[in-house]
Amino acid sequence: MDVQRIILIGALAIISYMLVLQWNQDYGVQPEPVAQTESVSAYQSNTDTPTESSSDLPQTATAGTTDVPGAKAVVNNQQKQLISVKTDVLELLIDSKGGDIIEVALPEYKAVLGSDQPFVLLEQNGNRTYVSQSGLIGTNGPDADPAGRPTYTTAANSYSLEGDELVVDLVHTADDAVTITKRYRFTPGSYEVTLEYLVNNGSAENWQGKLFGQIKRDGSGDPSETTDMGMQSYLGAVFSTTENSYEKVDFDDMREANFKAVSQDGWVAMSQHYFLSAWIPAAGAEYSYSSRVSGGNHIAGFVSPGFDVAPGETKTVSANFYAGPKVTELLEAAAPDLELTVDYGILWFIASPMAMVLKWIQGFVGNWGVAIIFITILVKALLFQVNAKAFKSMAKMRKFGPEMTRLKELYGDDRQKMSQSMMELYKKEKINPLGGCLPIVAQMPVFISLYWVLLESVELRHAPFMLWITDMSVMDPYFLMPILMGGTMFIQQLLNPTPPDPMQAKIMKMLPIVFTFFFLWFPAGLVLYWLVNNVLSIAQQYVINKQIDGEGPKKA
Structure with a gap:
């Protein structure tokens, strides 16, 4: 990518950011x-x-x-x-x-x-x-x-x-x-x-x-409602x-x-x-x-x-x-x-203990934002093995991506032989092609539960975190955390294997942009959870990728 193209993309990003800020000032919930x-x-x-x-x-x-x-x-x-x-x-x-x-x-x-x-x-x-x-x-x-x-x-x-x-x-x-x-x-x-x-x-x-x-x-209407986006109390x-x-x-x-x-x-x-x-x-x-x-x-x-x-x-x-x-x-x-x-909605059995733990942590640290960071680390620890298996599967798919491409070129339009060869490779190298979905599937109930915890916890109303985040229950006024969250999603994609299907690959590249847009008006506490979760996932996946890259192919 040449320097001129980088400058144009950067300028477009800055202009888009300024437009979103101005739109929120004119039409957003103030x-x-x-x-x-x-x-x-x-x-x-x-x-x-x-x-x-x-x-x-x-x-x-x-x-x-x-x-x-x-x-x-x-x-x-x-x-x-x-x-x-x-x-x-x-x-x-x-x-x-x-x-x-x-x-x-x-x-x-x-x-x-x-x-x-x-x-x-x-x-x-x-x-x-x-x-x-x-x-x-x-x-x-x-x-x-x-x-x-x-x-x-x-x-x-x-x-x-x-x-x-x-x-x-x-x-x-x-x-x-x-x-x-x-x-x-x-x-x-x-x-x-x-x-x-x-x-x-x-x-x-x-x-x-x-x-x-x-x-x-x-x-x-409800005068205590803070946002028109997402689920409402x-x-x-x-x-x-x-x-x-x-x-x-x-x-x-x-x-x-x-x-x-x-x-x-x-x-x-x-x-x-x-x-x-x-x-x-x-x-x-x-x-x-x-x-x-x-x-x-x-x-x-x-x-x-x-x-x-x-x-x-x-x-x-x-x-x-x-x-x-x-x-x-x-x-x-x-x-x-x-x-x-x-x-706490239909997932109250997850949200209720999560709320208790969150309040318990806040009692020690004295800051709701820090408490959210700690509970994110705790959830990550509980799901460590599930995520580890998924990341290992994705790391192996990334490592053996050239081999999969070779098999695809070798068998051409013979889909039956290509599928058979792929399955043999998956079996030999212990690759689960659907393993990459496990972290998202495991995280979604936790994410939805935490959404309701943050939405229903009056203790987070007007609770500050740090710097420009003065209220964890409302959106980031400058959208910086959602942008950082989108950036971490993009880094995660770099660590993942590229989907073999071109259309699927394009969709995956769009996900960070789509998620960033949706998270712009989410409560800052929820965005903080997802941002910290992404950073921890990047660290875990980077270590696993290094381990898998150091392993040789298994013998038949």
Whole structure:
């Protein structure tokens, strides 16, 4: 290859690289801080804000009443009041009308890398409707009142956790002398919120009701999704019952039919990339779980069995609400099987132990990129013998390539004799012509499993590696690692035998370019794994080639 041709190819490569950079800047996914829109009450007369529909509540809430979609409660200043609650890991807004949680921000997780703005999981505004609702329905439940949701009063408009526990009481007193306290409990470092309803029956009649909890979300996209390329994390509802510990019900499923199940214990969740919200009813009772669509919102929730409060008595019902990251240890502590929402796909039996080992290594090295390098070395060691056999077979095919060419020229169009001679050569030299496929076949399950581990591990979100790689969960901003990965694939091909079929040889030469293009928008952590794997494969194959080249041909 002359110097002029090398210069032209180099110039073309540089121009192509600059074009890809510019294209990504203009059209690629560019995470930018989004101006936070304040969440608002759903019970306002202003037509520019969302309004609550009676059909948004469980059906038993409207039993015996006229269901008028869009019916609004009378609004006053007190009903518009939002209650602010802050802990070390949660920042919430509670609507005094109904006592629903209409906003949850996570200060430990930033909206985008380098921003001080916390990631907002739940919100109710013009951007998105994603809220946690709860109440008392049934015969005497205040949320079953056709006049609208109950209005609660609080001692303050703002609360902050100081000490071991924060208790926020919302109080509602009905005309019949029944006092209902909706109590939220918060503890340091916890993404779980305990909800308690204390029903004090000061009337002369028996009080009957049911507890419901539900998560309402519109059909907007996942704000925590980092890429439009490749497989995406699940977005939708999840139910856990005695019959099925982990059952997905996505938004399309909800629009087609309502999900209904009755189960002892269980939970209901709304899952997205990296984060989760879930209602976990108190253990020891049989609950009704369901989903439905109302006014464009997708609703998934539970209803408790009915309970009675005799005159002069006080009774408490409770449930826990989780809103936070999909960290396996936190989810395991919150509820049985809740950790299954960290969904590793069909190869979970490979991905789960891989995730455990990756986190264990990271605990020692303190860097997720270095942990990925170590787990790549570990996987390579486990597959060492499989790869060694394949590389030996390829090295022998490379060494005896001239002999194969001679046999092809000798027998010409006599394919039967040529095939017979080839098989004798393969048998004598212990060559497996399909051996070169073994490394790729063995690596693919590991590769796919690691893809899901990196995709689902919130710990890698905004986790830096080194130099320009500041977030292992998103693509390399300068595409340097994918280019290096493509270069290592090209070097591997130089160490492999050239396929005898000209068309196959051309396809193999194109593979590094094709793989490089696909990997441009893959998470940097995944590209790092493949790059390190290629480097280790090159070293192993180079040593084996030298060993095979030093051996003489076997005697017949």
